[in-house]
Amino acid sequence: MRFDTPLTRLTGIRLPIVQGGMQWVGRAELASAVSNAGGLGMLTALTQPTPEALSAEIARCRALTDHPFGVNLTVLPTRSPPPYEAYLDAAIAAGVPVLETAGLVPADFFARAKAAGMVILHKCTTVRHALSAQKRGVDIISIDGFEAAGHPGEEDIGGLVLVPAAVRALSVPVIASGGIGDGAGLAAALALGAAGVNMGTRFCATAEAPIHPAIKSALVAAAEGDTNLIFRPLRNTARVLKNAVSNEVVAIERRPEGATFEDIAHLVAGSRGRAALEGGDTDAGLIWASQAVGLIDDIPTCAELLTRMARECRDRLNAAAAACHDA
Missing domain, CATH: 3.20.20.70 (Aldolase class I)
Structure with a gap:
């Protein structure tokens, strides 16, 4: 076609x-x-x-x-x-x-x-x-x-x-x-x-x-609501898959006293995301994903x-x- x-x-x-x-x-x-x-x-x-x-x-x-x-x-x-x-x-x-x-x-x-x-x-x-x-x-x-x-x-x-x-x-x-x-x-x-x-x-x-196949399986298992928006307070919004790391980032950003990038830098490091993608640990780092995960089966x-x-x-x-x- x-x-x-x-x-x-x-x-x-x-x-x-x-x-x-x-x-x-x-x-x-x-x-x-x-x-x-x-x-x-x-x-x-x-x-x-x-x-x-x-x-x-x-x-x-x-x-x-x-x-x-x-x-x-x-x-x-x-x-x-x-x-x-x-x-x-x-x-x-x-x-x-x-x-x-x-x-x-x-x-x-x-x-x-x-x-x-x-x-x-x-x-x-x-x-x-x-x-x-x-x-x-x-x-x-x-x-x-x-x-x-x-x-x-x-x-x-x-x-x-x-x-x-x-x-x-x-x-x-x-x-x-x-x-x-x-x-x-x-x-x-x-x-x-x-x-x-x-x-x-x-x-x-x-x-x-x-x-890693485990990351692919996580995308298949996710629904359309299984993403987090992070960096909102920093005016640099990013959409990622919900996991332990992104949930922790959101929790830190929602503290009453606010948060700086330095507060979350150790969580969002690119090296951690790469390790997750290559190693298969879905909670090892950020996994970037859109709401299209709800359409993947x-x-x-x-x-x-x-x-x-x-x-x-x-x-x-x-x-x-x-x-x-x-x-």
Whole structure:
């Protein structure tokens, strides 16, 4: 099955489904499997310890697929920033066709990527930020609803409103992100005017995802209410799976005297989250997850998942069309 949307035309993929960049998860095994299944796989640049390691990972992905894939580069304020420019240089030098960006991306990053012929997909949580990114030349906006894992912003707007609002305001294609885990979600996104979807959590529960089987099983077992919002008092809201660590973070943040980042830093360290993903202890660290966990009930291969989603999407859209009749 093949779809024809601005997303598929710009990126050369068959199905309008993007695997978003995820720290520690966006590796060659997963990205190549998504691309081979007809979607757009995404390597996460900062999962690799150095730009040179990213170059090697890109080469490894190319050995596993001859279909398009991208590289995610998320730029965040930090006391000791990684060499973002060198990671971008590695992706450009390797001829990666798509760059997924998020965060505080410098304007010259967009300019350099465009000059190299890359399609730029930028993730935003508000329409005003999306408009700003459009002015800076991005090709596709991924708009993240409040349902999303990671950092869904501070305005708490769900995708049912945010996606069509972005479609109305923007002239570049919009793809829907946050809480999407099946073909019905893809159909809904297309009906709202989006050119496709961006999924993260759903791809964590696939056979090819490079994380421990116990973590995948935890995602299958979780319901839609089994996520926590942390960092709310810090105005840096993040959605993660409910577990001992995230429950403790929430409890600390709710203390009457308040909390600082230093109060929870030992709990939210990235090294602890990586250990959880790789070791399988679901209470060892933060596990980033969207409300789409309520839609996950199996651990298919990426090919099985995308084939099923395409079929479900077609069936839902056909059923919706059949329900409409002239008076």
